[in-house]
Amino acid sequence: MAVHLCAKSEEHWYPADNEYIFCPLCGDKLLQKCLECQAEILKPEHKFCVKCGTEFRPNLNKKEKVEEEA
Numbered sequence: 001m002a003v004h005l006c007a008k009s010e011e012h013w014y015p016a017d018n019e020y021i022f023c024p025l026c027g028d029k030l031l032q033k034c035l036e037c038q039a040e041i042l043k044p045e046h047k048f049c050v051k052c053g054t055e056f057r058p059n060l061n062k063k064e065k066v067e068e069e070a
Contacts, residue, residue: 002040004030007057013044031056 006012006023007030014020014030022029033040036054048055 002042003044004032005041005044005056007031007060010044010057010060016040 002016004014004016004018004020006026006028008023008026008028012023012025014023016032020030031041034049034052034054034056037049037052039049039051041056042050046056
């Protein structure tokens with residue numbers, strides 16, 4: 001089963017078989033496939049594409065690092 005991920009929160013994800021295009025909790029567009037190779041996102045806990053290694057939420061990880069340094 002594939003999933004769609006919210007780019008703003010690791011806690012927001014939805015099964016790919018629904019019709020959501022945007023996250024109903026924050027309004028951000030959902031990541032439906034890998035932006036690099038178009039592979040499906042298989043599990044909500046995946047941080048990187050299983051086919052090409054592209055990070056799904058690079059901006060989220062940068063934000064967390066900045067908060068840790070502050």
